Amino acid sequence: MNSKLFAFALLIISSAGLHSADAGDVSVLIKNFDYSPMEMNIAAGTTVVWKNLDGEPHTIASVDGMFRSPALDQNDSYSFTFNRPGVFKYICSIHPKMRATITVK
Amino acid sequence: MTDTSRRDALKCLGVGAGTLFTLSGGVFSAFDMAEAAPADMGVPLFLQISDTHIGFNKEANPDVIGTLNRTIDAVNAMPHAPAFALHTGDVTHLSKASEFDTASQLLSRLKVSELHVVPGEHDVTDGPGAEFFARFGQASASKGYYSFDAHGVHFIALVNVMNFKNNGLGALGEDQLAWLKDDLSGRSASQPVVVFAHMPLWTIYEPWGWGTGEGEEIASLLRRFGSVTVLNGHIHQIVQKVEGNILFHTARSTAFPQPLAGDGPGPGPLVVPPAQLPGMLGVTMAVSGRKHRLSLNDTTLA
Numbered sequence: 001m002n003s004k005l006f007a008f009a010l011l012i013i014s015s016a017g018l019h020s021a022d023a024g025d026v027s028v029l030i031k032n033f034d035y036s037p038m039e040m041n042i043a044a045g046t047t048v049v050w051k052n053l054d055g056e057p058h059t060i061a062s063v064d065g066m067f068r069s070p071a072l073d074q075n076d077s078y079s080f081t082f083n084r085p086g087v088f089k090y091i092c093s094i095h096p097k098m099r100a101t102i103t104v105k
Numbered sequence: 106m107t108d109t110s111r112r113d114a115l116k117c118l119g120v121g122a123g124t125l126f127t128l129s130g131g132v133f134s135a136f137d138m139a140e141a142a143p144a145d146m147g148v149p150l151f152l153q154i155s156d157t158h159i160g161f162n163k164e165a166n167p168d169v170i171g172t173l174n175r176t177i178d179a180v181n182a183m184p185h186a187p188a189f190a191l192h193t194g195d196v197t198h199l200s201k202a203s204e205f206d207t208a209s210q211l212l213s214r215l216k217v218s219e220l221h222v223v224p225g226e227h228d229v230t231d232g233p234g235a236e237f238f239a240r241f242g243q244a245s246a247s248k249g250y251y252s253f254d255a256h257g258v259h260f261i262a263l264v265n266v267m268n269f270k271n272n273g274l275g276a277l278g279e280d281q282l283a284w285l286k287d288d289l290s291g292r293s294a295s296q297p298v299v300v301f302a303h304m305p306l307w308t309i310y311e312p313w314g315w316g317t318g319e320g321e322e323i324a325s326l327l328r329r330f331g332s333v334t335v336l337n338g339h340i341h342q343i344v345q346k347v348e349g350n351i352l353f354h355t356a357r358s359t360a361f362p363q364p365l366a367g368d369g370p371g372p373g374p375l376v377v378p379p380a381q382l383p384g385m386l387g388v389t390m391a392v393s394g395r396k397h398r399l400s401l402n403d404t405t406l407a
Contacts, residue, residue, distance in 0.1 A: 032370035032371065033370055033371030033372075033373075054371075054373060055163050055164070055165075055373055055374060056371065056372075056373035056374060057198065057199055057227070057230075059230050061232070065232075068231075068232055070199070070200070070230060070231065071198075071199040071200055071227070071230040073198075073199060074163070091269065091273075093226060093229075093230055093232075093269070094226045094227060094230060095226075095273075095313075095314060095371065095372070096269035096270075096273040096274075096314055097273035097312070097313065097314045098273075099271075099273075
């Protein structure tokens with residue numbers, strides 16, 4: 001395999017499972033057992049992308065059950081598109097002390 | 106046994122070593138397996154294994170399969186095998202089917218006749234715990250909580266990782282609490298009781314959620330019994346409390362240690378020098394005494 005092809009193959013492997021961010025997306029980082037930001041206002045139709053930077057897995061689980069990520073290991077991402085207005089609280093189902101809110105206008 | 110010797114007994118033990126619980130006058134007491142065992146020690150009754158976290162592969166222990174295998178080998182090499190084993194949860198790290206498959210395969214090597222498993226929060230990240238209950242749900246009709254009697258002791262499996270409330274602590278939920286009341290009502294106070302669940306059933310450190318919201322209600326249901334042992338995992342280190350006739354005890358993990366309460370940003374894997382790791386992993390063994398029948402219920406640890 002030539003080196004360019006090899007690099008391309010690596011790129012494909014390394015991006016597998018990761019959400020590719022669009023310009024309209026907003027991101028929430030998970031670090032040191034906190035969501036950052038913990039409160040966020042977005043417009044309907046916005047996609048939120050969460051990325052876990054901790055060595056400990058975390059989840060994004062809405063209190064009302066509307067969305068729920070699998071367990072995200074370090075550097076894993078999860079995305080959800082909010083199509084209707086409302087106040088959406090979510091927690092980490094592994095560390096329920098971790099709580100945050102997204103308000104959709 | 107004095108408090109001092111109990112504390113000494115709970116110091117670091119290696120993989121495959123652990124804390125033995127003997128039933129002395131119907132109440133469990135602990136001593137270090139590395140020390141000389143009492144002459145009337147009796148036979149091992151059950152093993153507690155916890156927090157195997159199959160699927161974890163980070164720096165704190167890149168080989169959780171290896172450390173679990175070493176633990177199982179050490180248990181299997183004991184001259185008297187325990188009759189059965191309790192797993193107090195976090196069988197897997199990410200609730201993946203492949204992790205459960207690997208864990209089931211490894212745990213099947215334990216030379217025990219039965220394995221009783223309660224879920225940890227890492228086992229039910231899909232919400233309803235479909236993968237967990239597909240494998241371990243039979244004893245409880247997939248509710249997770251159930252009870253059984255063995256060797257005169259009443260065992261109660263509880264699930265406190267699926268009904269989190271705003272306080273961020275473990276929770277049983279109303280249905281399970283009502284079931285627990287019913288399960289204990291009318292039961293003789295002289296029957297020893299062992300309760301096992303993943304998260305500590307008493308509050309060890311509230312800011313990290315190391316406790317259970319209904320802990321006081323649970324303890325109040327158990328206080329009338331002469332001998333109660335509450336076995337938990339979750340915090341990957343031994344913490345013990347004695348309150349009246351109730352001994353609360355958390356087990357080590359076979360996978361990786363966690364920090365002392367409040368040390369650092371949160372309860373994540375603790376990286377220690379490789380030489381120190383085996384001394385921070387282990388299991389717990391319970392032993393029924395020969396001279397002291399389980400039904401003898403008069404003495405306490407105090």
